Amino acid sequence: MTQKIQLNTTVCESQLGQRLDRALAELFPTYSRSRIKEWILAHQVTVNGITKSIPKEKVLGGEHIEIHTYIEENKRWMPQKIPLNIIYEDTDILVINKPSGLVVHPGAGNPDHTILNALLDYYPDITHVPRAGIVHRLDKDTTGLMVIAKTLRAQTSLVDALQARLVTREYEAIAVGHITAGGSINEPIARHKSKRTHMAVHPLGKSAVTHYRILQHFRAHTRLRLRLETGRTHQIRVHFSYIHHPLVGDPLYGRRLRQPKGALEKLIETLSAFKRQALHATMLRLHHPITQIEMEWHADLPQDMLDLISALNADQEAFCQKEEQ
Structure with missing residues (x-):
């Protein structure tokens, strides 16, 4: 359900030289800067x-502002008692460890049973924060750390920090194939021209940069540590598919399952049963949106990725022993 809103105000003289979006965020504190920019x-x-x-256009002070728009009412999102694995909480933010299979925000095909619904149940006051405080997302089947804003002030600060690339997010992943060395992938990403649920590298897309280093080589797979410089939809998955090393189990960007020659039965079973992208948000570092104290959190790999690594290690050891004989 949408609601028509009309807002008007006058820019303060003290806001001389500010960006338009920042000035309006101060004048209309009920709405986040990202929403005003939209x-x-x-x-x-x-x-x-x-x-x-142009959001970055400067104001002089004294201008008359009018906004005519529509917003979605949060009332359509119902609280639902869904467990949240809370890593950290204070009066301004929550940090959670998201499990696989849980969608972050309601959308087409997922009208409820999301993290947003869980947040509304856990902390009812978050209904006053746009999108229930969600400032960034993980794909449905990606696991790991997410920060949530409990107040509008915290949300505005976190969104600004994300846009300024001041939030550090690191992931672990297991990719198909032997990646010889670490590096960076700097390729723009846009919506796929024909598959509307997919993203793709495209020269006219938005800038996207993924840094990676090698953690471990297996016979036909590589364990990676990744750091996002940008946060585009499906960024890591699209980038590694683009360089012909899709993530294990990726249902959108992966290729037909190929088993290493002579693989152990345990590895064959584990790879066949792994139906999600092998991707986990393992580290999150940021300055607290209110106190500005630097904070950092870590989340261990989920059991399915640990089992996959164990099977890959066992296969690697068996192959090496066979080679030595």
Whole structure:
């Protein structure tokens, strides 16, 4: 359900030289800066009667602002008692360890039973924060760390930090094939031209940078540590598929399952049963949105990835022993 809203105000003289989106975020604290930026880009903001579309345009002070837009009401999202694995909590933020199979936000095909529904049940006051405080997402079957804002002030600060690339997110993954050395993938990403649920590398896409290093080589797979410089949808999965090393189990960007020649039966069974991308958000570091104290959290690999690594190790050892004979 959508609600029509009309807002108007006057820019303060003290805001001289500020970006338009930042000034409006201060003038309308009920709404996040990211939402206000979306309104500007959608030509829903006028300054002295002139429609504006550039969030970074500077204000002089004294301008009359009008906003005519529509917003989705959070009332359509119902609280649901879904367990959350909370790693850290204070009055401003939550850090959770997301399990596989849980969608972050309601959408097409997933109207409920999401992390957002769980947050509304766990902390009802979060209904006053846009998107129930969610500032970044993990794919349904990606596991690991996420930070949630419990207040509008915290959300605005976290969104700004993410946009400024001041939040460090590191992942572990297992990719198909033998990646010889670490490096970076700097390839823009856009919506796939024909598969609307897929993303793809495209020269006209948004900038996307993934850094990676090798943790371990197996016979036909590579264990990786990755750091995101940007946070595009499906970024890691798209980038590694693009360099012909898709993540193990990836249902969208993977290829037909290929077993290493002479693989142990245990590895064959484990790979065949691994039906999600082997990707886990293992480290999160940021400055607290209110205190500005640097904080860091770690989440151990989930059991299915540990089992996969164990099977890959056993296969590697068996192959080496056979080679020595």
